[in-house]
Amino acid sequence: MKKEPLILSIDTSCDETAAAITLGRRVLSNVVWSQIAIHRPWGGVVPNLAKRAHQKHIDEVVDTALIEAEKQMETIDAVAVTQGPGLAIALEVGIEKAKEIAKKYNKPLIGVDHMEGHLLSSLARSPNPTKAEPSLRLKFPVLGLLVSGGHTELVLARKIGQYQILGQTLDDAAGEAFDKVAKMLGLGYPGGPIISRLAEDGDMAKFNLPVPMIHHKSLNFSFSGLKTACLYKIRKIGEKKRDKQFLKDFAASFQYALVQSIVLKFKKAIDIYHPQQVLLGGGVINNLYLRQQIKQVARQHQIPVLVPYSKKLFTDNAAMIGIAAYYKFLRKEFVKDIDRLDRKPNLSLEASIF
Amino acid sequence: MITYSPRETKELAQKIFQENKRGLKNKCLIFALQGELGTGKTQFAKGLGRALGIKKIIVSPSFTLIREYPFKNRETKGIFYHIDAWRIEAPEEWLALGIRELVKPGNVIAIEWAEKGREIWDKIFDKLSVKIVWVKLEHKKRGERKISWSSKK
Numbered sequence: 001m002k003k004e005p006l007i008l009s010i011d012t013s014c015d016e017t018a019a020a021i022t023l024g025r026r027v028l029s030n031v032v033w034s035q036i037a038i039h040r041p042w043g044g045v046v047p048n049l050a051k052r053a054h055q056k057h058i059d060e061v062v063d064t065a066l067i068e069a070e071k072q073m074e075t076i077d078a079v080a081v082t083q084g085p086g087l088a089i090a091l092e093v094g095i096e097k098a099k100e101i102a103k104k105y106n107k108p109l110i111g112v113d114h115m116e117g118h119l120l121s122s123l124a125r126s127p128n129p130t131k132a133e134p135s136l137r138l139k140f141p142v143l144g145l146l147v148s149g150g151h152t153e154l155v156l157a158r159k160i161g162q163y164q165i166l167g168q169t170l171d172d173a174a175g176e177a178f179d180k181v182a183k184m185l186g187l188g189y190p191g192g193p194i195i196s197r198l199a200e201d202g203d204m205a206k207f208n209l210p211v212p213m214i215h216h217k218s219l220n221f222s223f224s225g226l227k228t229a230c231l232y233k234i235r236k237i238g239e240k241k242r243d244k245q246f247l248k249d250f251a252a253s254f255q256y257a258l259v260q261s262i263v264l265k266f267k268k269a270i271d272i273y274h275p276q277q278v279l280l281g282g283g284v285i286n287n288l289y290l291r292q293q294i295k296q297v298a299r300q301h302q303i304p305v306l307v308p309y310s311k312k313l314f315t316d317n318a319a320m321i322g323i324a325a326y327y328k329f330l331r332k333e334f335v336k337d338i339d340r341l342d343r344k345p346n347l348s349l350e351a352s353i354f
Numbered sequence: 355m356i357t358y359s360p361r362e363t364k365e366l367a368q369k370i371f372q373e374n375k376r377g378l379k380n381k382c383l384i385f386a387l388q389g390e391l392g393t394g395k396t397q398f399a400k401g402l403g404r405a406l407g408i409k410k411i412i413v414s415p416s417f418t419l420i421r422e423y424p425f426k427n428r429e430t431k432g433i434f435y436h437i438d439a440w441r442i443e444a445p446e447e448w449l450a451l452g453i454r455e456l457v458k459p460g461n462v463i464a465i466e467w468a469e470k471g472r473e474i475w476d477k478i479f480d481k482l483s484v485k486i487v488w489v490k491l492e493h494k495k496r497g498e499r500k501i502s503w504s505s506k507k
Contacts, residue, residue, distance in 0.1 A: 087418050087419055149417050171396050171413055180416075
């Protein structure tokens, strides 16, 4: 059997400093140093704190990834790094580190799109499989649903590496809508987990919030109208009446409207493109209600859904970058001139990285 | 001026851009947008994007803080930067964002939550050639927004 490539991957696209070692599609280590605690008082990512924290932790995170995987830098076959999309000054930290390692150890460098990482995160395999894994044969076309703090996208893959964005948000991302509504309700950051926890015991029919883009023909999303509708409702109710039950009901009603909007577009994409396989990725996929609704629709259409084997692969991490890099390695898509590799804060899955 | 829909907010942004575009050849044009959540700041930025002939969808920059869109039209070319300062608290955060490096003649910058950095703006833009248009967006009755603007060199 041919030896699978051993890849060190780095991701510093936003508030996580992450490094991972992958062997083929197998995740040997996946280290994430989260800045959420640093940013919590501010309700979000703060730029110079982000850059400083990345610089402070990157070496330790890379070393830990190697130690946990029980590998040495000398034995890896390539270094991969996220080029974008993300916060420019954060991306730079990871790119500089990757270049430094690639030069010092004379390793090929692979530039990866963060969103391709999310898309392929379901293909990652655990280091110690508890049961025999079936061999993975993706059936194309594949429909990807990527929902995170900065992105909401429906992507069609005709093969790995060839993507078409079917729909995306026209304004706020789904995760951002969670954060902003949480802020309006005086809850903490990040808003997603807090709202979904509250929603568990809430009445989703209590508040009638508009399901976004319900009459819109495209596969695009829009959450800013829902955000404003929430603002009007919350204001009308007044601070005194906002007790615990109100928070639960409001969270459930908001979550319902947002998820319905995503499910509606997801269903529409299935009807138009007849995918043979669905891949889910991004931090908001952590939302159980969303996942259940999506799986139900897929089941009705008899389309298998792949979800990452660990929750750590939903949110930003470097192992998913390693998976995308693995396929690039097989296609021999290496950076030609290491010095010229640059950050691409607005990178899109449709644009080739070269 | 009152707008009654996101579309009207976008159209007003285009109009305000046309009023202020003179001098873009040797200055950087900055739109400092002030307004609460949901007042239409991103809609306003979409209008600016349209005025510049940008085809890409202008989306909220809240998460990545800065989004950039190169543009080229009959009159001018440059980069449109869309910045969100919602998360910025301390004034020095502005400097960390590296805004000074974005300020070049021909570029257009829209900054949401601009009021958060007002006290250090003079420092940020010191000795740079900029024209700043302050735009204030307010909630009125349901669906209505009051938009007022003023520019200084």
